[in-house]
Amino acid sequence: SSGINAEYGYFIQTNLSTSMSENNDSKVPSIDSGPSISTAVNYHKLDIQNRKCKVVKRQMFTKMKAEKNKAKKKRKKADEEMRKALGDAAPPKPVPHTTESLRPADETAVDPDDEEVLKDAEQDEFSKYFNRDVEPKILITTNKRSSLETRKLLDELVNVIPNSEYVKRGKVDMKDLVKQSVDHSYTDILVINEDMKKPNSIILCHLPEGPTATFRLTSVKLKKQLKRHGNATSHRPEVILNNFSTRLGHSVGRFLGSLFHYDPEFRGRNVVTFHNQRDFIFFRRHRYVFKNEKRVGLQELGPRLTLKLRRLQKGTFDTTGGEYEWYYNHKQMDVSRRSFFL
């Protein structure tokens, strides 16, 4: 029987019908089974795939599709009638599985009331920003000899992050850059690295001793590539951090949030969202408008980015002598398709 193999976490299909002529009506899944393949058809896909004549193949496929749809409608109708008949006593509707719903409960998931987590947050490198004792001041650069695309992204990022400055990289090494930034009292460095003349990764280094996060940067869409985009004002945005549920995610979320002033200008109605889903962090920027109590209008501004955490290092950038808090290791981490780290 088909079902979810708990060990491997993916769906195993084991009830394949083997012959075309066999009547599979008896194998129609009952209404309270979970997501299932429609087995009430007389064609098996391999029989269709192995047919050489394209005309016949197409005909068989259309027939199969029609039968499948018919069976589905039948099931739905039966389901509706059952629910009507039973009313409240009907069994609950089966909820379809998604990658998120199949994610195993993480041990390190953060309980917002946890004393130790709160104490840690009170004393970590970002607490000063969330207490509004210090204002973030960010230095944005690129790798040495950056190309046009990276510089375009740069311009947009300088607009997104309040109190940020672009400085040409020149011939400065990363460690020297860190030193010089500390001297000029910057609080963070954002370095956009590129590969094949396209922006590829972001190194976020918190100063003076803070953590360094390296992200893989993909799906970069600049403002002009977005349809019906808006033009941002200089108001400081609000920040939304979604779904940073594990302990590691909590730290990364705080890190990303500390780049922005913890004092947004609500008048500007700007929002910056870091949405974490399956270890990918989606960066979006919107302007919102409350049309009435229930409806909100959103206009997208500024760039779209997708970030994926590669490494989180405890000190400032130091690949030879540093201590890593989290290091992406493909062999150890890509073991299961269902578990995620942020």
Next chain:
Amino acid sequence: KQWYQRRVRGVATELGSLRAVDFKTQKNTVVTYDELDKKNEIVSISRSTKGNELYCTLAMNLINVFDTAENIYVNQYEMEGPLVDGFDIDDAFISCSKNGQIYVWRDDEVCEKFKVGENTECCVKSLNKEIISGGRECELSVWDVENQKATFTSKNVPRDTLDIRMPVWIQSISTLKSDPNIFCVGTHYHQFRMYDKRVKRRPVVDIEWGELPIFSLTADDKHCYLSNGKGDVGRLDLRTGGSICKYRGAVGSVRGLALHSAEPYLASVGLDRYLRVHHTETRELVHKFYLKNRMNAVVFTEAVIKEEEEEDVWKNLEEVNVKRRKLEAMWELQND
């Protein structure tokens, strides 16, 4: 004969709490000295030779003595400067700070002070009741406590092919279980070195291991266990100096390693907030505990089983599965 030994691990954390994890019941107890604060960060733990005490070195300027039987802090030693380690040798208690200053305490009073070198990063007790220390630009040296002199100082390796002097930065030191003349050292430049006092001043074995500084080392008679800034925990053979295997699982930097004195278990603890126990021969991950803080050091201790608790012991025996019983029986036989 103790059929059933409760193995407990004492773990030091960044926020100053000492956590004890019970191997069998999988319970987790937390003891804090003051409050959970970064200034109370415990840098290292060492077991005392006398009783059930643990010396917890705080980063600031205190060494707390913790009684594992009573579960309370008993005593305290105060010393200036960021501290490195504290342990006892015979009657004396020795505390070491990062400036290289060593205080010798007898009866809770400072008797002697001497300097071991600037920038001491680690300090360890040798089997001959001496102090071994090393640090950044600070060669490995063995100090006699009474005479306050170095009985052995290591020499730097020869210059490389470009005639450049090799920098010295010792991050971890370990002695062997029974041989008092051999010391293992892990450096910031991911080198593993073994020094033999009787043979020569330069290292007998000098290998590169991994790509990041070797933050923690612990050694057995035949093997030595290292850990990295990246989470690589590996095992080396001391005769050949060759790497044997790695214990997988750790994701962040592993700052503390501990070997069980009798049984083949290795505990590792680090920045990824997990305590892992591996079987040293089969490399199996036997236990994994999520302890919410970043951790600095581990130590194996044995819980004292009082008479009233014996009933609990017998109850728990039935939960143990057959495989584990067989393993334990095997080890029992081997140890006899």
